[in-house]
Amino acid sequence: MGLADAFTLICVVAGAVLFLAGTLGLLRFPDTLSRLHALSKADNLGLGLIVLGLMPQQASLMGGAKLVCIWLLAQLSAATASQLIAGIAARRKPQA
Amino acid sequence: MTVPSSPRRPLWRPSLLGRGLLFFALWLVLIGAALKDWPVGLVAAAAATWASIPLWPPESRLSATGLARFVLRFLPQAVAAGLDVARRAFARRIAMKPGIVTYRASLRPGLAQGALCAVMSLQPGKLPVSCAARGDMRVHCLDSDASVTAELAADEAAFLRILPGGRAGG
Secondary structure (H helix, E strand, O other), rough: OOOOHHHHHHHHHHHHHHHHHHHHHHOOOOOOOHHHHHHHHHHHHHHHHHHHHHHHOOOOHHHHHHHHHHHHHHHHHHHHHHHHHHHHHHHHHHHO | OOOEEEEEEEOOOOOHHHHHHHHHHHHHHOOOOOOOHHHHHHHHHHHHHHHHHHHHOOOOOHHHHHHHHHHHHHHHHHHHHHHHHHHHHHHOOOOOEEEEEEEEEEOOOOOHHHHHHHHHHOOOOOOEHHHHHHHHEEEHHHHHHHHHHHHHHHHHHHHHHHHHHHOOOO
């Protein structure tokens, strides 16, 4: 196993652990808004690590750029969606 | 009632052309560079440029150094945010004191404030809930005891440096 493969393995496993953390947070955190924290933050870092880990496996620069674009689009949509859901959740049940 | 007539502007300005080329480059990266697909890509890029005009008027400017400093500040914080949530999720006992903090933003409601809210939702322990009402932002925090207001002000100051002259409009 080369250095690039080891890097991929470490990053992708770390990314998967963060996805697990996001899911655990979704199940364990006490209220809707706190659960949104778990989804928007842990998953984004997890996806970032998986993208970083897959970089050395790309045959071309274009493939790497595509992965970065996917990560950026996922960040953008997660940030926007979590905010919209947070707004609805807060209106439905006013927090003290 | 008279509607103020806006001065007639040429449809294609250099900034719009540059933006269209960026959209086309994005399309090429996502779809692939096969020549037979180019017509669809050019139409998509033109449509994206047209849709972007009301969202981000062509005369708007971004400060490149401000943007670079912001990204350098944002990336470590996004990592810290992910690790913070993971630490709490894996902890034997969930230790948090969630609550909503009201923050008076200097940005007016609009696209810039919306973008600030989106960025803030990726920062450690903070999630903007509503950003619309007269510059008051309600931010949900995992630890409402922490010095959230100071952190929010620092985030906003870093964000404002992207906009030349600290433009506070939407």
